[in-house]
Amino acid sequence: MNLQWYPGHMAKAKRMMQENIKLVDVIIELVDARIPLSSKNPDIDSLAGNKSRVILLNKYDMADMRYTNAWKAYFETKGYYVTLVNSRNGNGVKQVKDVVNKACEAKIERDRKRGILNRPVRAMVVGIPNVGKSTFINSFVGKATAKTGNKPGVTKGKQWIRLNKNIELLDTPGILWPKFEDQAVGLRLAMIGSINDNIINTTELACELILFLSNYYKDSLKDRYGLETLEVLENLESAEHVLKQIAIKRASLLKGGEPDIDKAANYVIDDFRNVRLGNITLEFPESLEELKE
Numbered sequence: 233m234n235l236q237w238y239p240g241h242m243a244k245a246k247r248m249m250q251e252n253i254k255l256v257d258v259i260i261e262l263v264d265a266r267i268p269l270s271s272k273n274p275d276i277d278s279l280a281g282n283k284s285r286v287i288l289l290n291k292y293d294m295a296d297m298r299y300t301n302a303w304k305a306y307f308e309t310k311g312y313y314v315t316l317v318n319s320r321n322g323n324g325v326k327q328v329k330d331v332v333n334k335a336c337e338a339k340i341e342r343d344r345k346r347g348i349l350n351r352p353v354r355a356m357v358v359g360i361p362n363v364g365k366s367t368f369i370n371s372f373v374g375k376a377t378a379k380t381g382n383k384p385g386v387t388k389g390k391q392w393i394r395l396n397k398n399i400e401l402l403d404t405p406g407i408l409w410p411k412f413e414d415q416a417v418g419l420r421l422a423m424i425g426s427i428n429d430n431i432i433n434t435t436e437l438a439c440e441l442i443l444f445l446s447n448y449y450k451d452s453l454k455d456r457y458g459l460e461t462l463e464v465l466e467n468l469e470s471a472e473h474v475l476k477q478i479a480i481k482r483a484s485l486l487k488g489g490e491p492d493i494d495k496a497a498n499y500v501i502d503d504f505r506n507v508r509l510g511n512i513t514l515e516f517p518e519s520l521e522e523l524k525e
């Protein structure tokens with residue numbers, strides 16, 4: 233995955249989004265449950281206007297359930313309809329239809345009062361690259377691949393997938409960029425692997441991750457690498473020291489016998505991304521910031 237956004241790209245994505253949003257009743261926004269805020273597009277709220285909003289906390293299978301529930305509550309207080317989804321194995325996907333219907337209840341009621349019955353609600357999926365949009369759409373649509381084709385008033389070429397008698401889904405998701413000008417956001421996106429590894433120094437990234445883990449998931453780190461002791465770390469230097477210990481534990485040594493910290497860094501990042509350090513959430517709702525293990 234490569235995040236290659238440049239102004240032309242962004243302007244086009246935004247234009248398409250504005251066009252498509254006009255056509256739908258509800259926006260289904262995917263965020264990564266491990267970084268629900270950092271994986272959210274900064275402009276979507278203003279683009280969405282007053283459309284109904286659903287947030288899917290996708291990849292919840294990789295995140296820490298304690299915080300995923302807190303995030304769900306957080307977004308609900310902001311007026312979103314929220315549910316947890318594992319698009320890869322389909323867990324939670326069935327419930328999305330109910331959540332979409334709930335989010336559109338007011339609209340369905342308005343239609344009914346105006347004598348419009350059984351008009352399906354229209355939905356579109358949006359999210360940043362790699363958040364799981366295609367995987368979710370495939371799982372959500374399942375066998376209901378009957379496309380309804382072009383309709384009057386619908387921009388030519390757009391396809392609607394009829395999910396059931398109540399819901400139609402735009403077949404292509406809206407792709408939007410993350411808040412990548414914020415360095416902390418960039419770091420979290422890099423940790424989960426949403427930014428090309430070539431543009432980021434893996435050893436530095438691993439040190440940042442270790443620093444975070446020592447504060448919030450100390451035991452996971454300690455147990456995984458058989459570290460005898462582990463302090464709550466305060467800076468990247470001490471994190472690099474832990475990386476050294478990990479290299480020694482793993483017998484990753486350079487020719488001269490020095491610990492190979494770059495190799496250890498790769499282990500740590502790879503272990504994190506493959507959930508071998510356990511279920512980890514990298515950011516918390518403000519109210520939980522102070523919670524530490």
Ligand code: GDP
Nearest residue numbers: 290291317318319320361362363364365366367
């Ligand atoms: P898109 O760029 O937003 O369309 O993202 P993709 O659908 O291509 O998904 C990106 C990666 O995330 C793929 O490797 C998917 O298999 C994986 N993925 C998507 N949803 C989930 C999920 O809920 N859980 C897990 N573990 N992996 C997922």
